[in-house]
Amino acid sequence: MGAFRNGAYAAGGNAGVVEAMGQAGIAVHPVVMHHPVSGRPYLNVSESFTRWIIGMSAPEGARLLTMLFDITNRPEHHVRLRWMPNTIAIWDNRGTQHYAVVDYLPHRRVMHRVAVATDRRCV
Secondary structure, eight states, X not given: OHHHHHHHHHHHHXXXXXXXXXXXXXXXXXXXXXXXXXXXXXXXXXXXXXOOOTTSOHHHHHXXXXXXXXXXXXXXXXXXXXXXXXXXOOOOTTSOXXXXXXXXXXXXXXXXXXXXXXXXXXX
């Protein structure tokens, strides 16, 4: 989201961000979802994307979202990988929030994203 906002801001300031968000549109998702394979529940909220909860007043939804964001930010829910040469990390993005910490400078971090188009276990 940062690169999206940064590019939109560079192209047109705050108005550029508002326009880009309007073009990107909005989506409605459940706050709690279940993993299609394991069935385990996971929080489907993100500080970068989640703005409100339908059916709640703005203050009530903001309080709930703040609580949920605080839960996802607890260290016991984090994995911190210590990168070394030839390290490979794979995670299931269906129930994971990824946040890349820029702690590797002056070295380069190269990342290749692979996405599964279909998973026959989930069909």
